[in-house]
Amino acid sequence: MAATQLVNPDLVKERQNAAFSPEHLTYFLYGGPEKTKRKRFLQNLVIEGVKKLGVKQYATVSREEQYEQALQKYAYLVDTERQLGITNSTDKALLHEAVFPCESFPYILQYAAFINPFTMLASEEQKAKWLPLMKNFRLVGTYAQTEMGHGSFLRGLETTATYDPSTQEFVLHSPTISSIKYWPAGLGKTANACIVMAQLITKGHNYGMHAFLLQIRDLDTHQPLSGITVGDIGSKFGLSANDNGFLKMDNVRIPRNNMLMRHSRVLPDGTYIEPKNDRLMYGGMTSIRTDVVGVASRRLCIAVTIAIRYSAVRRQSEIEPGAGEVQVLDFQTQQYRLFPQLAAAYATTFASTTISAFYRTVSPHIERGDLQELPMLHALSAGLKAYTSWTCADGVEVCRLACGGHGYSEASGLPKAYVDTTAACTYEGENYVLILQTARYLMKCCRMLAEGEQVPEVMDFLRPSTSETSRLDARLVMGDLIQAFAHRAARMTRDAAQSMQTSIVKGENPGQAWNSNSVQLVAAAKAFTELHVVRVFAEAVETMRGSLRHVMESLWRLFAVNNIVSSLGDFLVDGYLSTQQVSLLEPAQRDLLKELRPDAVSLVDALDFPDGVLDSALGRWDGQVYEALYDYSLRSKLNEKQVLDAYLKHQRPFMESQWKKHAASAVTSRL
Numbered sequence: 001m002a003a004t005q006l007v008n009p010d011l012v013k014e015r016q017n018a019a020f021s022p023e024h025l026t027y028f029l030y031g032g033p034e035k036t037k038r039k040r041f042l043q044n045l046v047i048e049g050v051k052k053l054g055v056k057q058y059a060t061v062s063r064e065e066q067y068e069q070a071l072q073k074y075a076y077l078v079d080t081e082r083q084l085g086i087t088n089s090t091d092k093a094l095l096h097e098a099v100f101p102c103e104s105f106p107y108i109l110q111y112a113a114f115i116n117p118f119t120m121l122a123s124e125e126q127k128a129k130w131l132p133l134m135k136n137f138r139l140v141g142t143y144a145q146t147e148m149g150h151g152s153f154l155r156g157l158e159t160t161a162t163y164d165p166s167t168q169e170f171v172l173h174s175p176t177i178s179s180i181k182y183w184p185a186g187l188g189k190t191a192n193a194c195i196v197m198a199q200l201i202t203k204g205h206n207y208g209m210h211a212f213l214l215q216i217r218d219l220d221t222h223q224p225l226s227g228i229t230v231g232d233i234g235s236k237f238g239l240s241a242n243d244n245g246f247l248k249m250d251n252v253r254i255p256r257n258n259m260l261m262r263h264s265r266v267l268p269d270g271t272y273i274e275p276k277n278d279r280l281m282y283g284g285m286t287s288i289r290t291d292v293v294g295v296a297s298r299r300l301c302i303a304v305t306i307a308i309r310y311s312a313v314r315r316q317s318e319i320e321p322g323a324g325e326v327q328v329l330d331f332q333t334q335q336y337r338l339f340p341q342l343a344a345a346y347a348t349t350f351a352s353t354t355i356s357a358f359y360r361t362v363s364p365h366i367e368r369g370d371l372q373e374l375p376m377l378h379a380l381s382a383g384l385k386a387y388t389s390w391t392c393a394d395g396v397e398v399c400r401l402a403c404g405g406h407g408y409s410e411a412s413g414l415p416k417a418y419v420d421t422t423a424a425c426t427y428e429g430e431n432y433v434l435i436l437q438t439a440r441y442l443m444k445c446c447r448m449l450a451e452g453e454q455v456p457e458v459m460d461f462l463r464p465s466t467s468e469t470s471r472l473d474a475r476l477v478m479g480d481l482i483q484a485f486a487h488r489a490a491r492m493t494r495d496a497a498q499s500m501q502t503s504i505v506k507g508e509n510p511g512q513a514w515n516s517n518s519v520q521l522v523a524a525a526k527a528f529t530e531l532h533v534v535r536v537f538a539e540a541v542e543t544m545r546g547s548l549r550h551v552m553e554s555l556w557r558l559f560a561v562n563n564i565v566s567s568l569g570d571f572l573v574d575g576y577l578s579t580q581q582v583s584l585l586e587p588a589q590r591d592l593l594k595e596l597r598p599d600a601v602s603l604v605d606a607l608d609f610p611d612g613v614l615d616s617a618l619g620r621w622d623g624q625v626y627e628a629l630y631d632y633s634l635r636s637k638l639n640e641k642q643v644l645d646a647y648l649k650h651q652r653p654f655m656e657s658q659w660k661k662h663a664a665s666a667v668t669s670r671l
């Protein structure tokens with residue numbers, strides 16, 4: 001930040017009073033001083049670069065302009081990446097975040113869900129042929145899986161790819177209205193190609209969902225190809241700059257070699273060669289789910305930075321009559337709403353780092369055909385995607401509400417952060433559907449343990465424990481708190497397994513038993529995922545030292561205590577926590593709020609978002625919120641003219657007609 005920048009005195013004081021060095025925490029988060037320096041260089045570079053493009057603030061332009069600006073910004077982003085020779089995913093993510101702060105963009109799936117799944121599913125020969133075209137944007141693509149009628153239940157997809165051996169082509173077809181591909185990002189207007197997921201039919205047999213590369217538009221004119229009907233699905237709850245699209249295929253013929261043939265193949269005569277494991281087809285989704293954990297977590301980090309800085313600047317009401325108005329952050333209720341979001345922002349940050357690392361470790365094994373860790377990766381990535389997107393979407397909304405009236409203005413940056421985060425609860429697998437996949441894995445581990453088989457180490461919490469009561473006391477020892485989460489997850493998992501068994505004994509088939517116990521199964525899977533998050537947050541804190549360790553341990557404790565208090569029944573039902581132990585928690589929670597209060601602003605400063613990423617009048621580093629809000633309002637499109645055409649067209653005639661009617665009746669009444 002510029003040294004001469006005029007900073008709100010309350011924020012200056014907050015920063016002076018911190019008990020730890022936020023810079024050290026920033027280094028911890030971004031991998032050390034050098035990497036932090038690089039992060040700042042990259043983000044500031046593109047924030048300045050975008051300003052020079054002359055694009056207008058997201059919230060002040062129409063959907064069509066948002067779309068156009070997003071294309072313009074993306075072209076600038078890719079040029080910059082290429083000029084700087086950037087290829088690693090961390091640098092790329094930082095640049096994307098700075099160019100598209102909490103904003104979607106039409107090319108969002110070019111790498112995430114076009115090039116990546118293609119790389120996983122295509123043969124070496126196919127990669128050699130098409131990857132260069134994809135990487136150089138001759139082919140701009142998306143992932144077309146969801147249909148109007150089916151998104152969750154992939155076996156229900158209706159699009160067919162029927163092999164015709166006489167021409168050695170597949171015929172892609174949308175047989176019904178419900179089979180129209182619907183929702184894929186960038187499909188409406190931007191993509192000229194896509195990966196289409198369709199039911200593969202050869203020699204009269206349906207072999208289930210497979211991936212095909214389909215060109216949908218002419219590479220030069222961009223007109224849709226014959227047999228293709230494609231377009232934008234229309235305005236949505238958010239993500240306005242994205243042209244999520246529909247696609248109808250009317251007997252579109254593609255060469256045999258457009259089926260992605262790394263794992264399964266169709267020979268020229270139509271013979272089907274099976275994959276080693278049909279779950280490999282789902283690999284692309286697992287990769288995106290791990291990314292979504294990070295995306296959601298960054299949104300909450302942004303929201304909590306905005307809300308805490310604003311709460312330190314905003315003064316309203318008195319605590320002691322006559323003593324002057326206080327910073328709203330001094331109200332206990334404000335701390336009670338915001339500090340748990342701050343803790344969750346850090347918790348989900350560490351969860352994201354660890355699931356990405358796990359994915360990077362396991363994916364080369366999967367590539368080599370060793371699928372041993374795949375079920376664990378699937379269960380954990382599905383659970384964390386659901387847990388994090390729920391936690392972060394709810395958290396962003398809490399932050400928005402905690403900013404009072406100004407939180408409702410787009411100038412706060414919070415509405416767009418919310419619509420962007422809540423979308424993550426649905427895309428890449430609806431959260432309930434996904435967390436039930438985690439529950440499926442828990443049930444499998446219970447069975448394995450019952451049969452004396454080995455389970456992965458992370459699932460050891462399911463082994464019967466010697467202690468059925470907690471040792472928790474007023475010191476809130478980290479190990480005791482973690483043990484409480486482990487006990488809850490194990491008990492809820494075993495109870496769900498037991499209920500399933502009871503349903504089966506009563507005569508329900510496995511599907512019915514699953515459905516009649518699914519509320520319990522979801523609760524167990526959430527408890528397991530929360531245990532994981534609590535653990536990885538604790539592991540990160542345990543590597544810290546000194547004053548940083550002290551403050552982060554308090555934040556961790558707040559996360560743990562807050563989550564116990566908000567699901568107290570889970571911990572009390574079997575007497576694991578006593579009422580006496582529980583009675584310690586709420587006072588401890590209040591003490592933690594008080595303890596964290598002086599460090600709150602520095603804890604969000606450490607997240608190190610430049611103003612260009614926050615894109616918020618309320619969350620600015622310098623705290624000059626009223627100037628920024630006023631400036632935003634003056635730039636409203638409605639203020640471009642003093643008297644609008646709409647006044648002449650609708651308002652004045654309406655007022656005149658009302659007045660005339662009223663005057664006439666007044667005259668009549670006088671007669």
Ligand SMILES: CCCCCCCC(=O)SCCNC(=O)CCNC(=O)[C@H](O)C(C)(C)COP(=O)(O)OP(=O)(O)OC[C@H]1O[C@@H](n2cnc3c(N)ncnc32)[C@H](O)[C@@H]1OP(=O)(O)O
Nearest residue numbers: 145151152153154279282283285286374378427428429433
């Ligand atoms: C950054 C922003 C980007 C935004 C991009 C958004 C892009 C999108 O939204 S793309 C569309 C995403 N769509 C989805 O995620 C669809 C969700 N549905 C599914 O994944 C599946 O239909 C699912 C998993 C729910 C059920 O599949 P189904 O084959 O019926 O599974 P099911 O019978 O429950 O399980 C079969 C086996 O496969 C396993 N399995 C399922 N998925 C996976 C996977 N991804 N990896 C490994 N194993 C898997 C199950 O664990 C199960 O194993 P087991 O039999 O040993 O227990």
Ligand SMILES: Cc1cc2nc3c(=O)[nH]c(=O)nc-3n(C[C@H](O)[C@H](O)[C@H](O)COP(=O)(O)OP(=O)(O)OC[C@H]3O[C@@H](n4cnc5c(N)ncnc54)[C@H](O)[C@@H]3O)c2cc1C
Nearest residue numbers: 143144145146150151152183184185423427428429430432
């Ligand atoms: C912003 C956005 C971007 C998207 N981008 C893409 C994209 O690029 N490519 C793409 O292919 N798709 C995309 N999608 C589609 C998305 O992946 C699906 O919408 C999502 O997987 C949910 O499927 P659905 O819409 O069929 O929901 P449904 O399954 O119809 O969900 C409706 C309700 O039924 C419940 N339900 C369904 N099945 C079960 C079950 N087995 N057990 C319990 N409850 C169940 C759900 O929990 C939910 O409450 C996008 C969606 C959005 C909103």
